[in-house]
Amino acid sequence: MKLSEWMQVSGVNDQKLSEKLGISRSAVTQYRLGDRMPRPEILVKLVEATDNKVSPIDLVKGLRRG
Secondary structure, eight states, X not given: OOHHHHHHHHTOOHHHHHHXXXXXXXXHHHHHHTSOOOOHHXXXXXXXXXXXXXXXXXXXXXXXXX
């Protein structure tokens, strides 16, 4: 599941997720838009925060190609 889809279904916005992960809101926005891939330690937290609904593969597939 795409991060943006999970956030919409779960009612979580960028700010709430950033607080849960201990990162900036702008970083979450970049992950959600596919502009950037999280560092490994953040990736683990992100997968856990979404109860494994968003996997590392989902994030890679969601990356925008320049």
